Amino acid sequence: MKYAYYPGCSLRESAREFDVSVRAVMERLGAELEEIPDWTCCGASAVASLDERLALGLPARNLALAERASPGLDILAPCSACYLNLLTAQRAIRTSREARAEAGELLSAEGLSAPAKGGTVRHLLDVLINDAPPEAIRDQVVRPLTGLRVAPYYGCQILRPFRVFDDPERPSSMEPILTALGADIHPWNMGGRCCGASLMATHKETALVHVGEILRAAARTDPAAEENAGDAEDAARGADVIVTVCPMCQMNLEAYQGQALRAREGGKPVTVLYLTQLMGAAMGLAPEKTLLDKSLAVTGSFRSRLAGLKEPSAPLAQEA
Amino acid sequence: MRNEQTPFTLDTAQRELEAIREMVRPCMQCGTCTASCPNAFAMKDPPRTLWRLLLLGFEEEVLAHGPFWMCSSCYTCALRCPRGLPLTEAMAALRRLAARRFPRTAGRNAAFYETFMDNVRRYGRVQETALMTSYFLAMKNPFLPLEYAPLGLRMLGKGKLHGPSAAQKGELQPLFDKAAHKGERP
Numbered sequence A: 001m002k003y004a005y006y007p008g009c010s011l012r013e014s015a016r017e018f019d020v021s022v023r024a025v026m027e028r029l030g031a032e033l034e035e036i037p038d039w040t041c042c043g044a045s046a047v048a049s050l051d052e053r054l055a056l057g058l059p060a061r062n063l064a065l066a067e068r069a070s071p072g073l074d075i076l077a078p079c080s081a082c083y084l085n086l087l088t089a090q091r092a093i094r095t096s097r098e099a100r101a102e103a104g105e106l107l108s109a110e111g112l113s114a115p116a117k118g119g120t121v122r123h124l125l126d127v128l129i130n131d132a133p134p135e136a137i138r139d140q141v142v143r144p145l146t147g148l149r150v151a152p153y154y155g156c157q158i159l160r161p162f163r164v165f166d167d168p169e170r171p172s173s174m175e176p177i178l179t180a181l182g183a184d185i186h187p188w189n190m191g192g193r194c195c196g197a198s199l200m201a202t203h204k205e206t207a208l209v210h211v212g213e214i215l216r217a218a219a220r221t222d223p224a225a226e227e228n229a230g231d232a233e234d235a236a237r238g239a240d241v242i243v244t245v246c247p248m249c250q251m252n253l254e255a256y257q258g259q260a261l262r263a264r265e266g267g268k269p270v271t272v273l274y275l276t277q278l279m280g281a282a283m284g285l286a287p288e289k290t291l292l293d294k295s296l297a298v299t300g301s302f303r304s305r306l307a308g309l310k311e312p313s314a315p316l317a318q319e320a
Numbered sequence B: 001m002r003n004e005q006t007p008f009t010l011d012t013a014q015r016e017l018e019a020i021r022e023m024v025r026p027c028m029q030c031g032t033c034t035a036s037c038p039n040a041f042a043m044k045d046p047p048r049t050l051w052r053l054l055l056l057g058f059e060e061e062v063l064a065h066g067p068f069w070m071c072s073s074c075y076t077c078a079l080r081c082p083r084g085l086p087l088t089e090a091m092a093a094l095r096r097l098a099a100r101r102f103p104r105t106a107g108r109n110a111a112f113y114e115t116f117m118d119n120v121r122r123y124g125r126v127q128e129t130a131l132m133t134s135y136f137l138a139m140k141n142p143f144l145p146l147e148y149a150p151l152g153l154r155m156l157g158k159g160k161l162h163g164p165s166a167a168q169k170g171e172l173q174p175l176f177d178k179a180a181h182k183g184e185r186p
């Protein structure tokens, strides 16, 4: 497994822990990442609101660089916003002659041509579930997350508008991974609910409503389990952690917890981590590969639960 | 960034508006989009109403109210619309139109996106610390930084704030020039 790697701006800034943990986990799974040389911003969630030409040109530039440096390799994007922008441009260039001509014209300034061939743009989660069988992940687990209840949060852009590797209404693609880690899955229907995205910068009060609802749903106990008598103690708590696969979702859910919970009916703080940080913890990766201390929302009870898990055995030795 | 853009004529506006109307012309007013929209509660004209107003020729009202600025591009409406209409694209097209046709009312909303793209043009890769600083300046709201200050301090504590990196500085200028230049042609 070899991929052209597009980290995107956030992974170089506030989401370093995502970048580091993605690289470490992919390495454990035997994948090789070739970072696209001189990659630049894909336009994120801002460009579509301002300029259609740049919305094509910015991602097209990175696709062209990938095609030149790593011909034929699929392009791996861990950030959902980057993934959607790159994929939208790639599909337009492949299917519309007009878009191909326009991209060619825009890129000619730098002597690049429209990326008409090249590998397919793929999101991290797509690669994790389709290129690495759950057994391959389980094989790397040295500290099973037994008893840890995880709420998988998918966000919008990997689910919609393109139906590629999951159900856009009822996503479930993270579940086999979490099960392979030994974790329990928090039953909820908020996995594909919007976090408010860039409204957090322009209309914060509206975005906070979404964040509050998601956090409260994660903290909620499972009514089905509650009826299950034997499980009384377990049912008394909600998810121990929400996992995300997008820097914008992660930021909205972790950084604005206080304000979101204060704004309405209150609620409990919840730990929020990138999926790959949690995978890294289960795989016994060194702390500098999971960077849990960079995360803004890690509760004390989560820390002690994690510490209480069975100590990592043999494979950690390789890490030293 | 705005002054580097295409000079905006009424003609272009009319053409863009017509293109948006075409996107939603087959709407049958079933209301699925409004019912599915997580932000409908914050919109003056929620999606279904918005399409109706546009098709009836009330574009001035629609552009002045700006419900499309409350759209977070979640694509739920577009996914569920029984007519399969590109509603999220229509919302984005309305934002592009409003940013140029009603710069004054669009101001507060467009400022973030414009500052963002300016940061991209300048540095090649988004430099978050510099971005937030220019955004606060563009908003001319002295209290806004206070609203984000506690977060800023926590980010600082996590080593997540720093000066802009020059690694890809200026790299995107040719592409931005090309995109702006291309629009000038009739």
Ligand code: SF4
Binding pocket: B026, B027, B028, B029, B030, B031, B032, B033, B034, B047, B048, B051, B080, B081, B082, B083, B084, B085, B087
């Ligand atoms: S869901 Fe589609 S058809 Fe129904 S009101 Fe909305 S745009 Fe019209």
Ligand code: SF4
Binding pocket: B033, B036, B037, B038, B039, B040, B047, B070, B071, B072, B073, B074, B075, B076, B077, B078, B087, B088, B091
């Ligand atoms: S894409 Fe925009 S208009 Fe459509 S449901 Fe989402 S927030 Fe509402």
